[in-house]
Amino acid sequence: MSNYSYSINSDSIQFLEKYLNKFSPTGNENEGQKIWMNHISSYIEKIKTDLYGTAVGIINPNSPYKLILEAHVDEISWYVNYITEEGIIYVSRNGGADPQISPSKRVIIHTEKGLVHGVFGWPAIHTRKPSSEKYPNVENLFVDIGVSSKTEVINMGVHVGCMITYPDKFFIMNQNYFVSRALDNKIGGFIIAEVAKIIIESGINLKFGLYIVNSVQEEVGLKGAKMISKTIQPNVSIVTDVTHDTYSPMIDKKIQGDIKCGLGPVIGYAPSIHKSIRELMINTANRKKIRFQRLVSSSTGTDADAFAYSNKGVLSALISIPLKYMHTTVEMVHKKDVELTVLLIFETLQEINNNINQFFY
Template identity: 50%
Template sequence: VFIHGKKGIVKAVFGWPAIHTRIGNDKENQPKTENLWLDCGARNRKEVEDLGIHIGAVVTYQDGFDELANGNLVGRAFDNRIGGFMIAEVARLLKENKKTLPFGLYVVNAVQEEIGLRGAEMIARRIKPNIAIVTDVTHDTTTPMINKNIEGDVSTGKGPSLAYAPAVHNKLLGFVEQVAKDQQIPVQWRALSRSTGTDTDSFAYANDGCPSVLISIPLRYMHTTVEMLHKDDIENTIQLMYETLIQLTPKTNLSYL
């Protein structure tokens, strides 16, 4: 791992004793926050401080990015760095293709989604959007140990996932679905109860309510350092968001009446 200290990055490893050195009940211990430690090679407090390590220093995994067989990409924090990449690509396509939209467009990469959707909550209050198109990752349920009966049937390489959910506006969802059909973009479907667990929930219920839709990209091994995506899903998700923006107008009817 990398310890981000006051003098720069310090390399370290997680410490965990070999099984044949653990005695009694310790043999059954599982790694937890309270029993893990980092070994950076220092053997006393002064050596630690001399390296610039301090209480509260941020620790990140040492890892990289790689491409596996059949168009699969692997790396850390695709959730949700890939979302930031895709919305940036949508903005690039709009500019390069010289598209003029008949409405104002905010491209937002919101922070703190994992700890309470706080970035989305703040930006929704500030810009007061009329429509929100949200993108995030979703589980590839063909991953071992995931129950399709609970999580649904979604797989990498088969297109972005659309969802029915309380926070998802059905008319806007239908609009996106029609765009996908017209542009021959493959999509997959999920049904979510209560919350989506994404920034969609903040936008949908902000201010006086905001018609919102969630376009997710399937991901394997979420919240690990080896998250996995498929190239085709990235391209199709970008294309679906781009085409949706092109076809939206101020006259698009989202009324249920």
């Protein structure tokens, strides 16, 4: 077993809840980012942000060797796209928002005058003809904020370009599952913050600079990671994200892989994943008896791809948390997977520290 014992305590749960409940839609992540930065500032002295809001906490900043440990803070959302004369609001996606889950959901529109509450309306089943059944998509989804004219909408501060988010809150289900919107990928932000904390608490003398990065705009093309990689110019990156629990109904394991919540973190195989870091992580897990899973993809679709192919190339690895119901408001992760991921990253960083010449040159 690992020499270090880690479990999520009540203080960490309070941070996670506060962090998840704050809005951080792609392109406007600052409120969620403030929570994250304020939390890590209690044990990391040096914190920076870039022009678009990616936050970086740095341990041992004077080292010429640089390792990024990364997650992304942004959550999927919507934009106000069109307002009818009758005061009905049509939307445009901001990231991978799923139209199928939207009808009858409550929403919040973010305006300069404050938050405006509304709902995604949908015609009652009695009024829909089976022969012409229409399914939710960005062309027919609409938000109703309880007014009857475009003038009323505008007077409330709503205009084209306002962001729309879901108000759903974090809760714990059956003691084992964390449930919330935006676990993709604020659970990663939580994990990297926890890793940094236990490194400081353990008094580990790092031989490399550790850059704890919470990136913006992952959901629209890995944009924050691309920018910060050029700024930091790391030698190594370890990226956290989420991946699909394929034991959920209607998912084909032959296509999506064999991944289950509660069986440990998922180590990725892909062209962008460098064998040296991946195998070190696997060997560390085996030696420390930390349970893990494996997943193959031709392209990870995560910030690992952005780091791997940036600058002159970066040794990159991906460790993911199994997640149920991605891009919904009831995303679920297992507490044990979160704890094992923190532990595996912590032990891997120590192995890199003990074999620094293999990874920094």
